[in-house]
Amino acid sequence: MPLPDSSEPHSQQKLTDSIRPETGSEHQTSSALPDANSVSQERRLDAHDEPLMDLKIEGSGRGLSDAALQLIRDGRSRFQAVKVFDFVPCNYEVFWDVLDGQPRGTFCEYGSGFGIATGLAELLGFEALGIEQSPDLVA
Numbered sequence: 654m655p656l657p658d659s660s661e662p663h664s665q666q667k668l669t670d671s672i673r674p675e676t677g678s679e680h681q682t683s684s685a686l687p688d689a690n691s692v693s694q695e696r697r698l699d700a701h702d703e704p705l706m707d708l709k710i711e712g713s714g715r716g717l718s719d720a721a722l723q724l725i726r727d728g729r730s731r732f733q734a735v736k737v738f739d740f741v742p743c744n745y746e747v748f749w750d751v752l753d754g755q756p757r758g759t760f761c762e763y764g765s766g767f768g769i770a771t772g773l774a775e776l777l778g779f780e781a782l783g784i785e786q787s788p789d790l791v792a
Contacts, residue, residue, distance in 0.1 A: 712750030714754075725773075728767045728768070735790060736789075740766055745769055757777070758779065759780045760775075762781075764785060764786075
């Protein structure tokens with residue numbers, strides 16, 4: 654499958670959407686990666702848009718449970734057996750720590766791979782759901 658051309662409008666739109674507007678600004682201009690004509694992309698904020706902000710998220714500091722350690726071990730043991738070029742595992746130990754420090758509720762992982770993070774969320778008491786399109790990963 655060919656890689657997308659970075660000069661295509663949808664690629665530039667994703668880049669523009671990810672840039673943080675300044676608080677109180679009416680609109681925002683990005684020239685991080687100019688399009689083929691070297692014209693900067695602009696995205697206007699409407700009345701309902703709120704600026705993005707960085708949040709300090711701290712973990713709980715609580716160690717992994719035995720069930721979590723086993724889930725991670727079992728999941729990692731499958732990594733070499735499945736060849737899916739775009740599968741990127743997370744650092745499950747950091748994931749556990751950070752998610753454990755959050756209020757419980759619903760957790761949805763889009764692109765859940767082997768379902769390890771979704772399983773960890775379930776072990777932590779979240780109502781967890783993982784969505785994965787690759788049948789090789791969801792076995």
